[in-house]
Amino acid sequence: MAKDTVFHKKATINAGGHLINLSTPKVMGIINLTPDSFFADSRKPAVVDALQQAGQMLADGAAMLDLGAYSSRPGATDISVQEETDRLLPVVEAIVREYPEAILSIDTFRAPVAEAAIKSGAHIINDIGGGQLDPDMFITVARLKVPYILMHMKGTPQTMVQQAHYKNVFNEVLDYFITLYAQLRQLGVHDVILDPGFGFAKTAEHSYTLLNRLDGINLLGLPILAGVSRKRMIYGTLGTTAADALNGTTVLNTIALMKGADILRVHDVKPAVEAVKLWQTTTAIQN
16 A cells, blocks of 8 residues: 555644654654663663764664653563653753754653653653553643654553453554544644554564554554564564564564555664665656
């Protein structure tokens, strides 16, 4: 299903006055400000290391940086709002000072953390909980007038593995998006991006089913984010580890682009940027 011929999709989002044109797929670089994220090389808890990572990712072509200070890997340790905020804000402030044009996304399901980060200079809220883990999140996003990434998950990072049960995973995820997007629209949230939540309360089979049917989410006319980078759906299938999953990530990122993804959320920016360029070159050729 061609992303530019079947459904008319929203092509731009307004991130703090910066218009991001998604008619060309963009790459979002992951910076984990945690000591326990599932991919060890992505852990940058020190401000100086996170700042260096930000500079490298921007140089490699990242259009956005996604900063997370709460590990959402299965069974991750729960931390307080204060600890999450204390990890996050010094990095946000440092990147804003050093790279004022950088678009910063904040990976949090907590409204107070989201608000503090936006007030410190961030632009986008990336909520793994889809507003279901903090009842104030939707209202906060609407009041702040920022783009919102609505991800599908059941349960919490501590319980999601036990929640991976569906009669029809695609239909349930699509219904979830339809219901929650209607709530966001009622509140006046204009820029919404959809993330199927690969690996969150989903087996590998569930995740591959969603990837195969990703183009069906185009029905909603909203940008789609694909976050498959180095996940268990790759290394578990190949019998390797997250450290060895870059090649598999590139393969699945390419499939995601073919299925209509508008944003690739990745640990490795340069390979993803190259995948986008080669995909664009291929699709631009007229038969």
